[in-house]
Amino acid sequence: xxxxxxxxxxxxxxxxxxxxxxxxxxxxxxxxxxxxxxxxxxxxxxxxxxxxxxxxxxxxxxxxxxxxxxxxxxxxxxxxxxxxxxxxxxxxxxxxxxxxxxxxxxxxxxxxxxxxxxxxxxxxxxxxxxxxxxxxxxxxxxxxxxxxxxxxxxxxxxxxxxxxxxxxxxxxxxxxxxxxxxxxxxxxxxxxxxxxxxxxxxxxxxxxxxxxxxxxxxxxxxxxxxxxxxxxxxxxxxxxxxxxxxxxxxxxxxxxxxxxxxxxxxxxxxxxxxxxxxxxxxxxxxxxxxxxxxxxxxxxxxxxxxxxxxxxxxxxxxxxxxxxxxxxxxxxxxxxxxxxxxxxxxxxxxxxxxxxxxxxxxxxxxxxxxxxxxxxxxxxxxxxxxxxxxxxxxxxxxxxxxxxxxxxxxxxxxxxxxxxxxxxxxxxxxxxxxxxxxxxxxxxxxx
Amino acid sequence: xxxxxxxxxxxxxxxxxxxxxxxxxxxxxxxxxxxxxxxxxxxxxxxxxxxxxxxxxxxxxxxxxxxxxxxxxxxxxxxxxxxxxxxxxxxxxxxxxxxxxxxxxxxxxxxxxxxxxxxxxxxxxxxxxxxxxxxxxxxxxxxxxxxxxxxxxxxxxxxxxxxxxxxxxxxxxxxxxxxxxxxxxxxxxxxxxxxxxxxxxxxxxxxxxxxxxxxxxxxxxxxxxxxxxxxxxxxxxxxxxxxxxxxxxxxxxxxxxxxxxxxxxxxxxxxxxxxxxxxxxxxxxxxxxxxxxxxxxxxxxxxxxxxx
Numbered sequence: 001x002x003x004x005x006x007x008x009x010x011x012x013x014x015x016x017x018x019x020x021x022x023x024x025x026x027x028x029x030x031x032x033x034x035x036x037x038x039x040x041x042x043x044x045x046x047x048x049x050x051x052x053x054x055x056x057x058x059x060x061x062x063x064x065x066x067x068x069x070x071x072x073x074x075x076x077x078x079x080x081x082x083x084x085x086x087x088x089x090x091x092x093x094x095x096x097x098x099x100x101x102x103x104x105x106x107x108x109x110x111x112x113x114x115x116x117x118x119x120x121x122x123x124x125x126x127x128x129x130x131x132x133x134x135x136x137x138x139x140x141x142x143x144x145x146x147x148x149x150x151x152x153x154x155x156x157x158x159x160x161x162x163x164x165x166x167x168x169x170x171x172x173x174x175x176x177x178x179x180x181x182x183x184x185x186x187x188x189x190x191x192x193x194x195x196x197x198x199x200x201x202x203x204x205x206x207x208x209x210x211x212x213x214x215x216x217x218x219x220x221x222x223x224x225x226x227x228x229x230x231x232x233x234x235x236x237x238x239x240x241x242x243x244x245x246x247x248x249x250x251x252x253x254x255x256x257x258x259x260x261x262x263x264x265x266x267x268x269x270x271x272x273x274x275x276x277x278x279x280x281x282x283x284x285x286x287x288x289x290x291x292x293x294x295x296x297x298x299x300x301x302x303x304x305x306x307x308x309x310x311x312x313x314x315x316x317x318x319x320x321x322x323x324x325x326x327x328x329x330x331x332x333x334x335x336x337x338x339x340x341x342x343x344x345x346x347x348x349x350x351x352x353x354x355x356x357x358x359x360x361x362x363x364x365x366x367x368x369x370x371x372x373x374x375x376x377x378x379x380x381x382x383x384x385x386x387x388x389x390x391x392x393x394x395x396x397x398x399x400x401x402x403x404x405x406x407x408x409x410x411x412x413x414x415x416x417x418x419x420x421x422x423x424x425x426x427x428x429x430x431x432x433x434x435x436x437x438x439x440x441x442x443x444x445x446x447x
Numbered sequence: 448x449x450x451x452x453x454x455x456x457x458x459x460x461x462x463x464x465x466x467x468x469x470x471x472x473x474x475x476x477x478x479x480x481x482x483x484x485x486x487x488x489x490x491x492x493x494x495x496x497x498x499x500x501x502x503x504x505x506x507x508x509x510x511x512x513x514x515x516x517x518x519x520x521x522x523x524x525x526x527x528x529x530x531x532x533x534x535x536x537x538x539x540x541x542x543x544x545x546x547x548x549x550x551x552x553x554x555x556x557x558x559x560x561x562x563x564x565x566x567x568x569x570x571x572x573x574x575x576x577x578x579x580x581x582x583x584x585x586x587x588x589x590x591x592x593x594x595x596x597x598x599x600x601x602x603x604x605x606x607x608x609x610x611x612x613x614x615x616x617x618x619x620x621x622x623x624x625x626x627x628x629x630x631x632x633x634x635x636x637x638x639x640x641x642x643x644x645x646x647x648x649x650x651x652x653x654x655x656x657x658x659x660x661x662x663x664x665x666x667x668x669x670x671x672x673x674x675x676x677x678x679x680x681x682x683x684x685x686x687x688x689x690x691x692x693x694x695x696x697x698x699x700x701x702x703x704x705x706x707x708x709x710x711x712x713x714x715x716x717x718x719x720x721x722x723x724x725x726x727x728x729x730x731x732x733x734x735x736x737x738x739x740x741x742x743x744x745x746x747x748x749x750x751x752x753x754x755x
Contacts, residue, residue: 101717108507129508274592274612410719414527421702426614439527447504 072363232320583695
């Protein structure tokens, strides 16, 4: 009994000790005691105290930009700190999949980062929920020349005409194709005038069962993300004037039926989701098993590194009923609750301006939204693959932004869960879209 | 044990009984304090706060607005919520009985004296201590289109099955993995119970002419019925809370085929920022579990053999 009592007391002490240890660092480090804490946390705290003593302003910046190659965005930060020695940036790189939940919890806890990276649809959500600082007065007071940007990229980050964040990168979807497969089949390369029929004819020629086992080993084409296809067929997910779902309109059904037919029709030329489960589309393309696929400039780095057995090029996206593709952009926004707005704006101005975006573009993270810098992107690819890199710029004349809504995540999930059944041939397209529209309508009806 | 008694005797001589009790109580409370504080902060407070949240509209980014019972009303018209409740019910009805039966039989078999006993016991327990992400990944490979399961089917000349991508099959696949993963936990509990079954009762039955199956059904099962009861209740509660395997393996798809209520709550609260609606759903689950547990507790008198 005595022994076991001692044991219990000891274990209680141990448990208390662990609790205190766990609470300890968080509570004590602001006072400057960084001697015991290791790693980056300790490092940044040490710098903070130093900054405080020398009268510097410290801003917190969180970003998913170039998460896989973190040296790119830290170079932007370093260049900024060099230009503004009185501002210290506490920079944190976070994965895209985690960052928005992180913002939300930090905002809910009243400790938002001063500057937050955004993508197009999240920028819209955050702005419409009142979490972002309107930037128009900042742009005016610092006489920022907004004409240096591609207008489309600026417009993407406006909500009801108000600029809520500044574009830092952009990218768009074009058609990547395997030149060698086209040469071998004696086909002409894809061009801007291609119709849906031209695409299908070429794709069918390029679809082959090379080893004769009854299964297709080489596919002609894979359709892009469905909202792009909707755009090509003049279909919309919802009509903003009536605030009702229009996904199950004739145009919508036609667009999605085109995807289903390419996978399960009598004339198959696209891989099914099961095929893609076994080998992803990028891997298929790089292995020469997929002749054409839509993707963006973010693929160039990987493709140039890994494709050695053939040459590839890019072209305009094949039309449905009209030419259409998506432009994507990422931005830096200022939190409405930021306590260092002056310094935060300086950072945004720099990181989305010519200097910041050039570092990012040179680091192969998408294209600069600043026109003069973006020209250098095409020049940088001259002499290598893809030969016609200027297509990335050309499609900007007709590229549109993806659909966006304050409840986009919810809407997108609701559509996906029905659409995936249709696109894997488990449900007729019309039934799936009817069901999706019920869900979309109830989401649109939310305040 | 003897020492304990000696000490108590000594203690009785030294002071009155009540002061010992008080002292023991103080020590007792002292001992549970660290744990209790943690429970208070991370369990009891959230439980109360989430009830308040369930009466509000809150998207985390702006201040909550009080909406009364609107979230509960919304549930009535939410067809996805209904589907997920039905999925959860199906999940429970299939997985719990199979799990209880399988683990009981397994424990009875592993209670025999046989070769390699320790190996089998360890082998069945291993999935329990394996991280569920690892289990999910492994089964995603096993159950993928050209995975191990389909290759085995191919050997005996059967068509491949879309284990995780066919809306009619996916939930059953997830249930099977759940059962496989949790087999060892209940097995250990049953083993402990089986070792408490007095041998003389079983022997007496054998002398009376009962065969092995009769001994098991009429002697062993009634004697371990409190444990069956416990395992069933915890199993039902666990299956109402299931989340990780669904999240890792299917993300609730295809369609809503594998969306169980735990996953749907997470989706609503943290993906779509409907903290209020998510909390309301959680409270409905809480009530459902409560009702199920109470009704089992009442039914227990009919079939649970021994309890003081």
